[in-house]
Amino acid sequence: SSLFNAVSGAEIATAAARRPTTSEPLAGIWGAEGSEPLLDWLEVRNRHHAVPVDGFADEGTGLILLDLPDFDSTRAANRExxxxxxxxxxVLVWVLDPQKYADAAVHNDFLKPLAAHGAVTLVVLNQVDRLPERDxxxxxxxxxxxxxxxxxxxxxxxxASALRGTGVDRVRSAIRTVVVQRQALSQRLAADVSRASMQLRQVSGEGDAAxxxxxxxxxxxxxxxxxxxxxxxxxxxxxxYRLESTRRTGWPATRWLVRFRADPLRRLNLRSANPSQLNRTSLPxxxxxxxxxxxxAVREFADAASExxxxxxxxxxRGAAREGREALPDALDQAIAGTDLMAARKSWWWGVFNVIQWLALLTALGGLGWLGVLAGLAYFQMPVPEVPRVEGWPVPTLMIAGGVVLGIFLALTGKFIGAGVANARAARARKRLRVAVADVAQGMVVEPVEVEVTRLKSFNSALKSAAAG
Incomplete structure (x- = not known):
């Protein structure tokens, strides 16, 4: 308070040896215009329109000098x-004295946390008159x-010495320099931003996600x-596919037995010509x-992304990756239901094998019919015509053997071809299903994680910019 009076050039504040002498803020005002709303916002009720001080401040300066209570007084309200x-x-002007200038309370509680505010901080060692000049x-x-x-x-x-006036002019000059330059506000804001960035870095840590x-x-x-x-x-x-191939290319005499076997895709509700109309599968x-x-899988992905x-x-x-975990199974099932497995597509070779199979069967039946007619004529003691032969073999017998052998050969060949095509179709179906699953994963897991990773990068970039001033 004594230094406040010395700088102000008038006895505005009450100064005494016993502390605390100031229990609430007091304002010395040079330039009344606009000061009232500002002091109302600062909750400063004690206001004094100070007299002009040559070389320091007058009505046109626009300076408000505040005398604050002692922060280390016995009153907790003063510290608040x-x-x-x-x-x-x-601007902060810290007034210390030779007896307590190294007090841990002022350094640890105030000065050290405000290290980023050096540009808007002045420190005055008052009462230097109590020290020997050499000290x-x-x-x-x-x-x-x-x-x-x-x-x-x-x-x-x-x-400085408020009692003797030593160094008071230097204090006035330092304060006036800040006022005249009109940079205190921007410097204070920049310091606040820098301090906030350091606090955020301490709380959140440093580093970018993988x-x-x-x-x-x-x-x-x-x-x-x-x-x-x-x-x-x-x-x-x-x-x-293998089942359908057997139905269409197997030996006609036995292929009907395959109809008693259920289609695996139909049991899963996936054999549809228009998969987009399916909403659900019959998968477990x-x-x-x-x-x-x-x-x-989601946890492993999130761990890798957040490393x-x-x-x-x-x-x-991790939280972003797990947001949609409850809906993920249903979304995957719907994606599978809506994937075109191309199960309704027919193979061109089915028709060729089917025609040949029926021709082979008709040939065998023709041979049987021919032999049957010959056996009937012999049974009724009727003339039996001579049967044509090929290399000594009766043609009807050759027709039966040839039809049966060809049918079996085609059936076995069809199985081998069907197995190869089935594997190829399964591989294409796997790719299509994998794409569908990847789309679901992208929307419900990957994108939320990427959003958080991008936010972290932006956050770290903003912190660096703020710390750099």
């Missing part, structure tokens, strides 16, 4: 006022060393495909093992 004001004012500079150097350890090595440190890689997406897709029973569907595609619902596998990220951000990335 100081803590509030420190976060609001443009003034060593004490000031000691104070500068402590401030440097607090991160305030570039702060201006002034020695992000989403093509290998991790492929691994996620593979695991979700297994959990969604894609291998079951692929196997059903192959078996369904996801049980505990499938859900466990799905959760493990290197600070703890809070790792949790955010």
């Amino acid at each position: 006022i100081v803590e509030r004001m420190v976060g609001l004012v443009d 003034v500079e060593p004490v000031l150097e000691s104070l500068k060393g402590i401030l440097a350890r607090d991160g305030l090595g570039k702060v201006q440190v002034l020695g 992000g989403v890689s093509s290998s991790s997406k492929a691994r996620l897709t593979d695991e979700l495909a297994v959990a969604a029973n894609v291998p079951v569907v692929v196997g059903a595609v192959a078996r369904s 619902p996801a049980g505990a093992p499938e859900r466990a596998r799905t959760d493990a 290197g990220a600070p703890g809070p951000w790792r949790a955010a990335i």
Whole structure:
């Protein structure tokens, strides 16, 4: 308060040896215009329109000098006022004395946390008149060393004596320089941003996430495909094709037996000419093992994407990956139901084999009929015509043998061809289903994770920009 009066050039504040002498903020005002709303916002009720001081301030300066309570007084309310004001004012002038300039309370609670505010901070060592002249500079150097350890090595440190007026002009000049330059507000805001960035870095940590890689997406897709029973569907595609091939190219005398075997795709409600009309499959619902596998795949993907990220951000990335886990099994089932497995497509070779099979059967039946007629004529003691022969073999016998052998050969050949085509169709179905599963994974797992990873990169970039000023 005594230094406040000395700088103001008038006895505005009450100064006394016994502390605390100031219980609430007091304002010395040079330039009344616009000061009332500002002081109302700062909750400063004690206001004094100060007299002009040559070379320091007058009505046109626009300066408000606040005298705050002692922060280390016996009144807790005084400390609360100081803590509030420190976060609001443009420039901070810390007044210390030779007896307590190294007090841990002011350094640890105020100066060190405000290390980023060096550009808008002044430190005044008052009462230097109490020191022998030879000790003034060593004490000031000691104070500068402590401030440097607090991160305030570039702060201006002034020695003054409010009682004798020593150094008061230098304090006035330092304050006036800040006022005239009109940079205090922007410097204070920049310091606040820098401090906030340091606090955020301390809380959230540093580091970027590894992000989403093509290998991790492929691994996620593979695991979700297994959990969604894609291998079951692929196997059903192959078996369904082989079954249909047997129905269409097998030996006509026995192929009808295949009709008693159920189509695997039809049992799964997947044999449709228009898959887009299907909403659900008849695959077994996801049980505990499938859900466990799905959760493990999502967790593994999130862990890989969040590697290197600070703890809070790792949790955010994992949470984003797991947001849609409840709806994931149904979404995968619908994706499988809507995938065109091309199961209704016919193969051109079916028609060729079918025609030849029927011709072979008709040939065999023709041979049987011929022999039957000959046997009937012989039975009724009627003349039996001579049967044509080929290399000594009766033609009817050759017709029967040839038809049966050709039919069996075609049936076996059809099975081999059908197995190869079935495997090819199963491979194409696997690719189509994998694409469908990948689309679901992209929308419900990958994209939310990528959003969080991008947010982290933007956050870190903003922190760097803020710290750089």
